[in-house]
Amino acid sequence: MSIEVSGITKLYGSQKALNNISFKIEKPEVVGFLGPNGAGKSTMMKILTTYISPNEGHAIVNGFDVNTNKQQVQKSVGYLPEHNPLYLDMYIKEYLTFNAEVYQIEKQRINEVIELTGLTPEAHKKIGQLSKGYRQRVGLANAILHNPDVLILDEPTTGLDPNQLIDIRNLIKTIGKTKTILLSTHIMQEVEAMCDRVIIINKGEIVANKKLKELRNEKQQVVIVEFDYRVEDAFLLKLPKVNQVKNTHDFVYEITFDTTQDMRSHVFDFAHDNALKILQLNQKNSSLENLFRDLTN
Numbered sequence: 001m002s003i004e005v006s007g008i009t010k011l012y013g014s015q016k017a018l019n020n021i022s023f024k025i026e027k028p029e030v031v032g033f034l035g036p037n038g039a040g041k042s043t044m045m046k047i048l049t050t051y052i053s054p055n056e057g058h059a060i061v062n063g064f065d066v067n068t069n070k071q072q073v074q075k076s077v078g079y080l081p082e083h084n085p086l087y088l089d090m091y092i093k094e095y096l097t098f099n100a101e102v103y104q105i106e107k108q109r110i111n112e113v114i115e116l117t118g119l120t121p122e123a124h125k126k127i128g129q130l131s132k133g134y135r136q137r138v139g140l141a142n143a144i145l146h147n148p149d150v151l152i153l154d155e156p157t158t159g160l161d162p163n164q165l166i167d168i169r170n171l172i173k174t175i176g177k178t179k180t181i182l183l184s185t186h187i188m189q190e191v192e193a194m195c196d197r198v199i200i201i202n203k204g205e206i207v208a209n210k211k212l213k214e215l216r217n218e219k220q221q222v223v224i225v226e227f228d229y230r231v232e233d234a235f236l237l238k239l240p241k242v243n244q245v246k247n248t249h250d251f252v253y254e255i256t257f258d259t260t261q262d263m264r265s266h267v268f269d270f271a272h273d274n275a276l277k278i279l280q281l282n283q284k285n286s287s288l289e290n291l292f293r294d295l296t297n
Helices: 039-048 070-076 092-103 106-115 134-145 162-174 188-193 264-273 286-296
Strands: 003-012 015-026 027-035 056-060 075-081 152-153 180-184 195-203 204-213 221-227 242-249 252-257 278-284
Touching: 003 039, 015 039, 015 056, 015 204, 027 039, 027 188, 039 152, 070 075, 075 134, 092 106, 092 134, 092 195, 106 134, 134 152, 134 162, 152 162, 162 180, 162 188, 188 278, 188 286, 195 286, 204 286, 221 264, 242 278, 264 278
Parallel strands: 027 180, 027 195, 075 152, 152 180
Antiparallel strands: 003 015, 003 056, 195 204, 221 252, 221 278, 242 252
């Protein structure tokens, strides 16, 4: 078991940020840690990385207790906090070299993580010269620098443009094939794209802990498609097994099908037959959004 949390409670004065939290995460697994602002997500992540201690309960990370084996936990965990602390006056490679010396790892690893996180074009710059998205990449590079078995990522895609988002998403999915990743995000599409399971927390308590495949609606699916031109709803309603068509904005449509069959190929054929270009084509897990809304409102 990579992460085992049992009965964790955390108080800030009289306010209870976490109330008797328990969950387990195995390796390899990518778990989305979801909840509204102030639900306790960052507090739980800080406990798992030994930044703060719980008032009650215990947590085991890679076999080490976060209360009694803090140094061993820190060596085996990579952490990207919500507010990514960086030395802005340092060059990227200088900053990573500094941290490599702390972890006592070979400097060859620095070039590897720079390439992995797409920092190569900016590697000659100081961190203070970077955009928010590239600073986020530096934080992620530092988190994976020592090749940890567990990654804890607090809002890892914050500030990334759509192209950067795809790159980092693919990197996290690749890492998640061999390691344990716990990540928080407010973006449901990111959960869909990267996670195997979701843990939803609200007001300091876990209200859901489910595999994504368990949340998929058995009777319906929603396909999100963006064309290069506007399409009349009546034409899309002629697609097989269509239940509803909704034009959400501009040339983006949400098409609901009464089937579990993947209908994206039918949407693609429709675009081809009508000389339309597809700018995006995704499935939407309406069950996840509804569950989150029902449990956290």
